[in-house]
Amino acid sequence: MDQTEQNKLKALVGQEAVKYVKDGMLLGLGTGSTVRYMVDALGKRVKDEGLNITAATTSTRTTKQAESLGIKIVSLDSLDHLDLVIDGADEISDDFQGIKGGGGALLWEKIVANTAKKYMWIVDESKLVHKLGKFPLPVEVIPFGSVHVFNRLEKMGYKPTWRMDGDKKFLTDEKNYIIDLHLGEIDKPHELYDKLIKMVGVVEVGLFLDRVNDVIVGTANGPVVKHAR
Known part of the structure; x- marks a missing residue:
């Protein structure tokens, strides 16, 4: 898969993921190239629809991007939970275990994940593997x-x-x-x-183990939603 095609799939799952965001939600925003597309799509909903959400992020990079798009960002410690956390992943095995941290935000990502009522990963199909480990x-x-x-x-x-x-x-x-x-x-x-x-x-x-609820995978035939637990 070339980079152009991969970026198309990342944009596709980012746009699909924000369909799960509802007005009034407390949202967790992850980090990484796929999440950037999702945050862009979320910012468009906030601008076009007046979507009212409050979010905490897993990195300073995501905070800067989200705030530039008019998304309200607050400290994680000011919230008692997050309704939904949307993040990327570097590898996902057949049994829905994951490797994350390619962007260097694994500590904050895991802390944010721990507060989530629902935890979602968005990836292109190249991130699906039978067993973890090829990705460092x-x-x-x-x-x-x-x-x-x-x-x-x-x-x-x-x-x-x-x-x-x-x-x-x-x-x-x-x-x-x-x-x-x-x-x-x-x-x-x-x-x-x-x-x-x-x-x-x-x-x-x-290693993000026994955590994710749903995975949206970008494929050449469109986004596929997989339910882990």
């Missing part, structure tokens, strides 16, 4: 002692690399680093998550 697994770590965490992950055989931003280490919105693990295939994602999250210095892991 992001692990967010605090800077202090991070080299020791990296070395430990290397000794465990997880093939870590630093997420870079030019010639410097990439910084998340929380000013943490990301180490990407090149695993190839993840046979037991729950066991892996449990092992990684217990490591001192690890803040969060990009």
